[in-house]
Amino acid sequence: xxxxxxxxxxxxxxxxxxxxxxxxxxxxxxxxxxxxxxxxxxxxxxxxxxxxxxxxxxxxxxxxxxxxxxxxxxxxxxxxxxxxxxxxxxxxxxxxxxxxxxxxxxxxxxxxxxxxxxxxxxxxxxxxxxxxxxxxxxxxxxxxxxxxxxxxxxxxxxxxxxxxxxxxxxxxxxxxxxxxxxxxxxxxxxxxxxxxxxxxxxxxxxxxxxxxxxxxxxxxxxxxxxxxxxxxxxxxxxxxxxxxxxxxxxxxxxxxxxxxxxxxxxxxxxxxxxxxxxxxxxxxxxxxxxxxxxxxxxxxxxxxxxxxxxxxxxxxxxxxxxxxxxxxxxxxxxxxxxxxxxxxxxxxxxxxx
Numbered sequence: 145x146x147x148x149x150x151x152x153x154x155x156x157x158x159x160x161x162x163x164x165x166x167x168x169x170x171x172x173x174x175x176x177x178x179x180x181x182x183x184x185x186x187x188x189x190x191x192x193x194x195x196x197x198x199x200x201x202x203x204x205x206x207x208x209x210x211x212x213x214x215x216x217x218x219x220x221x222x223x224x225x226x227x228x229x230x231x232x233x234x235x236x237x238x239x240x241x242x243x244x245x246x247x248x249x250x251x252x253x254x255x256x257x258x259x260x261x262x263x264x265x266x267x268x269x270x271x272x273x274x275x276x277x278x279x280x281x282x283x284x285x286x287x288x289x290x291x292x293x294x295x296x297x298x299x300x301x302x303x304x305x306x307x308x309x310x311x312x313x314x315x316x317x318x319x320x321x322x323x324x325x326x327x328x329x330x331x332x333x334x335x336x337x338x339x340x341x342x343x344x345x346x347x348x349x350x351x352x353x354x355x356x357x358x359x360x361x362x363x364x365x366x367x368x369x370x371x372x373x374x375x376x377x378x379x380x381x382x383x384x385x386x387x388x389x390x391x392x393x394x395x396x397x398x399x400x401x402x403x404x405x406x407x408x409x410x411x412x413x414x415x416x417x418x419x420x421x422x423x424x425x426x427x428x429x430x431x432x433x434x435x436x437x438x439x440x441x442x443x444x445x446x447x448x449x450x451x452x453x454x455x456x457x458x459x460x461x462x463x464x465x466x467x468x469x470x471x472x473x474x475x476x477x478x479x480x481x482x483x484x485x486x487x488x489x490x491x492x493x494x495x496x497x
Contacts, residue, residue, distance in 0.1 A: 146328075149220055152358050154202050158389065160356040161220035163330055167193045167201060168365055173213040180204065188339030190365065192218065192332050202358045209364070216331060216363040219392075221355040223261065223297045223327030224381045225449030235299060235445035238432055241306075243268050244313035250466035251314030256458055257346040257376075258282075258308070259337045260301030260353070261327065263319035266434050266443060268309060274316040282319035286438040288326075295325030299436040303447055304352055304455040306434030311459020311496040312466075318346055323353055331363060334393070338369035345373050347470040350458040351380040351399075352451035354391050362396050370398045377470040379458040381450035388419035388488070394454075395421040400461075400474060403489045404428025404453040416450055418488040424478060425489040426460075428453035457493050 150164040167177055174184065174191050183194040195201065201217045208215040225234075255274075264284035269275045286298045305317050320337050323329040334351075341349065357363060370378055370393065382403040383391035394401035400423045404416035407429040412418060416428060431452045435445035457477070464473035477493065484492040 152202055154358055155360070158356070158360060160358045162201060162358065163218035163220060165195045165197070165199065165201065166218040167195060167205060167215055168218050168332055168335065169193065169208070169213060169215040170365065173208065173215050176208055176211065176213045177204070177215070187336050190332065190335045190339065206359070214364040214368070216365050217358055219331040219355055219357055219363065221329050221331065221334065221353045223300050223323050223353045224384045224451040225297065225300070225447060235303070235435060235441070235447040237441045238444050238446050240442070241432055241434070241444050244310050246314035251312060252316060254312065254348070254462050254465045255316045255318050255346040256308050256312070256348040256350055256462050257318040257320060257341060258301055258305055258350050259320045259322045259334070260304060260350075261297055261299070261323045261325060262301045262321045263305055263317065264299070264302045264436050266302060266306070268306060268434055269317065274318070282321035284436060285325055286436050288324060294436070294438055297323065297327030298325040299441070299445065300327060300352070300451065303433045303435055303445060304350060304451065307431065307452055307455035308350065308459040308462065310433070311456055312462035315462045327353070329353060331366065335365055335369055338366070338373065341376070342372055345376045347376065347465045348458050348462045349373065349376050349378045350455060351378060351393060352454050354380060354383055354394055356389060357392050360390055362392055366393055367396055367398070370396060375470060377461050377474045379454050379461065381454040382417040382422050384415040384450050385417045386415055387417055389417070390419070390421055391417050400424055400457060400478070402426060402450060402454040402457045404450045405489070405492065409492065409495065412486070412489055413448070416489070420488065422488060423490040424457050424493055425486060425491070426453040426456035426493040427495045431495070456495050459496065460493050
């Protein structure tokens with residue numbers, strides 16, 4: 145674990161990971177934390193406050209919220225081929241997959257923002273105008289630590305992009321990097337992404353990462369930022385926790401939380417979170433998709449995790465949004481006539497391709 149990551153457990157049996165000594169708040173809350181602050185950094189209206197040594201972050205946030213201040217610890221979030229803190233699976237190289245056929249019109253009017261580890265150039269899209277025509281702050285880095293090995297979650301974003309394109313051929317992907325090659329990010333990074341998307345909101349936003357909060361409640365800052373993307377459908381993975389404990393941001397009311405089915409698409413994958421807060425599920429085991437060209441991998445892989453089930457649902461919503469508003473598209477996907485409703489996993493969305 146990084147030196148700046150702290151495991152906290154205000155409620156026994158309900159741990160969370162936070163950035164040590166950091167509180168997030170908006171401009172109106174900065175004065176309320178000033179007496180404990182040693183440094184403040186502002187980005188997109190969110191203030192990241194570094195606290196004096198010895199201050200209990202969770203206790204301070206609870207006090208601030210009681211006073212009506214919107215504040216949160218800087219929760220750590222991770223991509224979700226992670227299972228109880230370790231890999232649920234690693235990617236496995238496979239042979240090349242056929243490029244999805246773009247038969248229907250209107251797909252290029254739909255944008256899916258992919259907040260993740262980035263996006264590598266790949267034969268499926270490296271000539272696409274949406275990839276060549278804009279600067280990418282989200283390039284995939286195979287070996288960020290320079291140890292000669294593929295980073296644990298390098299290729300995560302590229303893998304997800306392929307799953308979205310298989311479900312919705314022709315859609316535009318907007319990559320935004322919020323996780324490093326280990327699959328680690330935080331609430332401050334998520335809030336920066338949501339703030340940047342406000343000026344040019346996508347139809348669909350895929351968040352294949354998350355974590356637990358210190359009090360099992362949603363961050364008020366994340367809830368507000370999601371609400372400001374009123375015309376965007378946000379899809380997030382339910383987490384690989386094999387538990388009912390709410391996983392954020394998936395459990396937020398404005399988000400479609402997605403659990404994972406097994407490879408046969410009949411039952412819950414053993415690693416998947418579940419519960420009444422999960423809205424939908426899709427295959428999350430042994431999925432084939434695009435990947436990096438690195439070492440034994442030649443652009444394609446199989447991988448497992450709720451991260452990838454979420455991408456299947458994002459693709460289904462994007463496909464439906466060709467001729468519908470994003471909200472109508474999401475409603476149609478979640479109300480499939482004749483679709484299976486699985487207790488504690490929501491409606492089952494079939495995998496395309």
